[in-house]
Amino acid sequence: xxxxxxxxxxxxxxxxxxxxxxxxxxxxxxxxxxxxxxxxxxxxxxxxxxxxxxxxxxxxxxxxxxxxxxxxxxxxxxxxxxxx
Amino acid sequence: xxxxxxxxxxxxxxxxxxxxxxxxxxxxxxxxxxxxxxxxxxxxxxxxxxxxxxxxxxxxxxxxxxxxxxxxxxxxxxxxxxxx
Amino acid sequence: xxxxxxxxxxxxxxxxxxxxxxxxxxxxxxxxxxxxxxxxxxxxxxxxxxxxxxxxxxxxxxxxxxxxxxxxxxxxxxxxxxxxxxxxxxxxxxxxxxxxxxxxxxxxxxxxxxxxxxxxxxxxxxxxxxxxxxxxxxxxxxxxxxxxxxxxxxxxxxxxxx
Amino acid sequence: xxxxxxxxxxxxxxxxxxxxxxxxxxxxxxxxxxxxxxxxxxxxxxxxxxxxxxxxxxxxxxxxxxxxxxxxxxxxxxxxxxxxxxxxxxxxxxxxxxxxxxxxxxxxxxxxxxxxxxxxxxxxxxxxxxxxxxxxxxxxxxxxxxxxxxxxxxxxxxxxxx
Numbered sequence: 001x002x003x004x005x006x007x008x009x010x011x012x013x014x015x016x017x018x019x020x021x022x023x024x025x026x027x028x029x030x031x032x033x034x035x036x037x038x039x040x041x042x043x044x045x046x047x048x049x050x051x052x053x054x055x056x057x058x059x060x061x062x063x064x065x066x067x068x069x070x071x072x073x074x075x076x077x078x079x080x081x082x083x084x
Numbered sequence: 085x086x087x088x089x090x091x092x093x094x095x096x097x098x099x100x101x102x103x104x105x106x107x108x109x110x111x112x113x114x115x116x117x118x119x120x121x122x123x124x125x126x127x128x129x130x131x132x133x134x135x136x137x138x139x140x141x142x143x144x145x146x147x148x149x150x151x152x153x154x155x156x157x158x159x160x161x162x163x164x165x166x167x168x
Numbered sequence: 169x170x171x172x173x174x175x176x177x178x179x180x181x182x183x184x185x186x187x188x189x190x191x192x193x194x195x196x197x198x199x200x201x202x203x204x205x206x207x208x209x210x211x212x213x214x215x216x217x218x219x220x221x222x223x224x225x226x227x228x229x230x231x232x233x234x235x236x237x238x239x240x241x242x243x244x245x246x247x248x249x250x251x252x253x254x255x256x257x258x259x260x261x262x263x264x265x266x267x268x269x270x271x272x273x274x275x276x277x278x279x280x281x282x283x284x285x286x287x288x289x290x291x292x293x294x295x296x297x298x299x300x301x302x303x304x305x306x307x308x309x310x311x312x313x314x315x316x317x318x319x320x321x322x323x324x325x326x327x328x329x330x
Numbered sequence: 331x332x333x334x335x336x337x338x339x340x341x342x343x344x345x346x347x348x349x350x351x352x353x354x355x356x357x358x359x360x361x362x363x364x365x366x367x368x369x370x371x372x373x374x375x376x377x378x379x380x381x382x383x384x385x386x387x388x389x390x391x392x393x394x395x396x397x398x399x400x401x402x403x404x405x406x407x408x409x410x411x412x413x414x415x416x417x418x419x420x421x422x423x424x425x426x427x428x429x430x431x432x433x434x435x436x437x438x439x440x441x442x443x444x445x446x447x448x449x450x451x452x453x454x455x456x457x458x459x460x461x462x463x464x465x466x467x468x469x470x471x472x473x474x475x476x477x478x479x480x481x482x483x484x485x486x487x488x489x490x491x492x
Contacts (some may be wrong), residue, residue, distance in 0.1 A: 012387055013461035014473040057459070060390035076387050076459070080477040083384075083391075083419055083460030084278075084368045084431045084451065096225055097299035098311040141297070144228035160225050160297070164315040167222075167229075167257055167298030168206045168269045168289065168440075187349045190367065196426050199371035202364070202447075205352065209361035209438060264358050276371060282448055285364075289440060 005030045005071035013079045018049035035065035089155035097163045102133035119149035175237035175253040189272035193252045198274035200281040206269040216305035222259045225297040236291040240284040248276040251284040337399035337415040351434035355414045360436035362443040368431040378467035384421045387459040398453040402446040410438040413446040
């Protein structure tokens, strides 16, 4: 079992504008939660414009900060949705 | 002032079928209420198939049995409505 | 932006065109449009239906339907204006799948549009003097009485005025 | 008569066709059809709008919208069956009056049809990861945040699963 995992983190809309990119690969020491990933993302340039607790989806399903990530997970930071 | 009034009474749907006609001219002694008109209609052949207290409209507006009729009013007996 | 209430209602003897109703209420200021269409079903209460005759006290039906639409425009108006409403009911003999009633409403916001459509449909069924006689597969025909569990009913007068 | 739930949902990049949605849910056993269409308004919160860019997390948006329609079919089903539901959301740059979302539902009875449409629209706006950037007449563009009174908000997670 690997001691590290790599997850793809997707950024959309205002969050993509804030960080100047639409995705970022993040490598974390396992076990890693959504919260740990968020701590990592908050250190990125431009992340100061993100809210303190953005919504997160893991593999296209809403997830809590305590959700434990697996290697290869697709994580998305979800800005306030505005469909319709 | 006339001591009698004549009103046209319209019958629709199952009520028209029951009485075998779609309208009837009724002459009543004034002052006459909707209730008095209903008493008159109930004496007509076939009226036994009408409910005891049918809905009534006077000049295309729902009216109560106590409503006082005027000469020339158009009164309608309204079967349970079933639009849509 | 306050807009004038614009309700258009009609009792008609031609086929209804829901797309035309949508177009009729559309407006660049109205981001939400709701529509209801009632059509003749092939089965009612377990009996196979082949068609329905719709008949009305036309003068009163037109008047009640217009009053209902005006009530809805008033009731569901907001600071952004009254919903724009179009409602039509068809009379005559309709076959399976044909539309008997269509109600459309548009507003800046979705809730007033949907609420207005629902109000018009519910009140129409409660107050507008229209009757239907179903044709059954066995050749019989029967006037529908939504108030009855069997015999012709005598509901309390809707919106009675003395 | 119990009918199978039949929900069809899609995130698309082509113009929406509300009449096609009405046709898609139509059925001889379904006498009631409800529709909601959301279009781009010329003004939002007092600012003149010239168009809107819609973008989405497409895989998740498709999945959430399908889940919402399935929930509505389940929630508003009756002994006469589940409502038949079709829902589409458009992505890309839309001009004033163009439809961004269309939801249609049909059922034997009117309440389940109208309730299903409303549920899908409300849940879509709450849960489906779609974002819009308004283009204003002064040339600026802004991502909309329905949760905010000013700054980008952080609402409680909708339907969060741990």
